[in-house]
Amino acid sequence: MSGTSEGPAPATDLDRAAVTDSDFNTSSRTDPQAYPEPTAYPEPTAYRSAFVAAPLAMAVVDREGLVVSANGTCGELLGCPSDALVGRIAADLVDLASDARTWHAYREVLRGRQARLRCTRRMKNPDGQSLWVQVTVAPLGSGEPGVLLSIADVSSQRELQARLRHLQMHDPVTRLPNRTLFFERLSAALEPEAYEQGGTGRIGLCYLDLDGFKAVNDTLGHRVGDRLLAAVAERLTRCADEAGFARGSAPLVARLGGDEFALLVEDSTGTDQLADLAEAVLKAVQSPFDIAGHRLSVSASIGVVERHAAGTTPTALVQAADTTLYWAKADGKSRWTLFDPERNAHRMTRQALASTLRPAIERGEFVLEYQPLVGMEDGRLRGVEALVRWNHPQFGMLTPNRFIALAEEDGSIVPLGRWVLATACRQARQWQLDHPGEPPIFVSVNVAVRQVWDSDLVADVADILAETGLAPGLLQLELTESAVMGSAGRPLQALQALSDMGVHIAIDDFGTGYSNLAYLSRLPVAVLKLDGSFVRGFQYEGTGAPPNPADEVVVEAMIQLAHRLGLTVTAECVETSAQASRLRRIGCDTGQGWLYSRPVAPDRISELMARQAVGNP
Secondary structure (H helix, E strand, C coil): CCCCCCCCCCHHHHHCCCCCCCCCCCCCCCCCCHCCCCCCCCCHHHHHHHHHHHHCCEEEEECEEEEEEEEEHHHHHHEEEEEEECCHHHHHHCCCCCCCCHHHHHHHCCCCCCCCCEEEEEEEECCCCCCCCCCCCCCCCCCCCCEEEEECHHHHHHHHHHHHHHHHHHHHHHCHHHHHCCCCCCCCHHHHHHHHHCCCCEEEEEEEEEHHHHHHHHHHHHHHHHHHHHHHHHHHHHHHHHHHHCCCCCCCEEECCCCCEEEEEEECCHHHHHHHHHHHHHHHCCEEECCCCECCCCCCEEEEEEECCCCCCCHHHHHHHHHHHHHHHHEEEEEEECCCCCHHHHHHHHHHHHHHHHHHHCCCCCEEEEEEECCCCCEEEEEEEEEEEEEEEECECCCHHCCHHHHHHHHHHHHEEEEEEEHHHHHHHHHHCCCCCCCCEEEEEEEEHHHHCCCCHHHHHHHHHHCCCCCCCHHEEEEEEEHHHHHCHHHHHHHHHHHHHHHHHEEEEECCHHHHHHHHCCCCHHHHHCCCHHHCCCCCCCCCCCCCCCCCHHHHHHHHHHCCCCCEEEEEECCCHHHHHHHHHCCEEEEECCCCCCCCHHHHHHHHHHHHHCCCC
């Protein structure tokens, strides 16, 4: 390194070079008496007077590192007459050889290859008290050989810095370490050198949130709330001290903000240790607090994480704890919950799916499969239900129960529903064109209530029918019973407009809700699809259970009611011929289920239509 000799050199990393807590050491390299006498440099009288009278401890050092002269302040600081310092090894006086980096930089300054060295050292004064000094080594200048070593007592500045750091790193309300210090300690604990040299190599975290604290703040004010937080902090600290009594080191207790606290356990011994700590914290917090004449009761929800330190990051650990805390609150509060990787994986998958839903529609990752709807009397194909699938590049083929609810939550059900409707209508029209000699089959498409509210469903349907050329009578729209039976205002107007257009409206999963049958008669509904739970009651073969006549009575009554209202009935989840026979006997119109076919690709429907055309249904 090189630098200018004019003016103070800019601060470098060496300005903060290795601080040691030990006293300065006597060199074991060579006896100072073995060194040649230091070179005496002529000094102008004015400079000599300033040197001697200066309040800053200073010494002139020759190129060999030996003290040539020292002022009285330097002698006082080091506890000996200044004359006694002449000939001593300067590096030993202030422990410059204690670390390799500082020693190398010092040698570079002596040789004239570096402009300046500044470092901080801890040493003892003649009274035995520790003090911090800043050591500066710089060339004498004006071509003079040797360097000037100066020593400044910076203990008061260090103490001020320590006080300021304490204020910066601690919460003023509870006096606990704050979020900044917590993450500093956590980051240090996760450094490889912190756990590879010994210990268990594991780390644990209890992430705590108070239940009911907001009510205290809102009703009694922030002053009482702060006193409550301070009281909670005292109890948490007591729990940590008791937990660390047998181990020699207590968990770090920190306030992360608001009513959130954390207990960090370094070198944890396993989940049992964290569970015991969480139990102790729950009991401690649940005991009533007497604050400002009020007897206050709160509880806590705690997320507990314990794992190997290797491969863990501060962010990942805290995120896992925060997620687990959310689970504890969702499970009923006033409890602790242990991190579950499988539960977290499901949550992460849900988040990943939600974040990629809209782009997936644009990328064309969705496909449709079709399940036949078969006439119960003749077994012929009458229509198909379009069922959407997500061909996810990471998770594979996903069924609707994995993503439809997410699509309804974030509104992406609107563009997805529009795509499903257009694709299904286009395919139905193509089947009609490919099999002109056969009666055309209808296509049934599921519609979410949000599609009715958040889009102009009537206009969308009209546009798609016009674009594809499909007759309105060949389109059936399915809505759930709860959605249809609660329709009023705009949804009801939309259903009526679609019915007037010639589109059939079907109630899906009928029988699962509490239907107002009188209201049903006033809705523009054409089809009831019986929920599969009714049909499964018909499946007696192989179960060993005798038939329950009530099952058929209930289903028969619903079918008769529907027929009296001018509606047709489709039975879902038909899996056996016995079910089909009973449904046929009581008058069900169409059936859908694995007895006839699972959901299949469009070409399989084409094959079914072709076989039906030649008399092989």
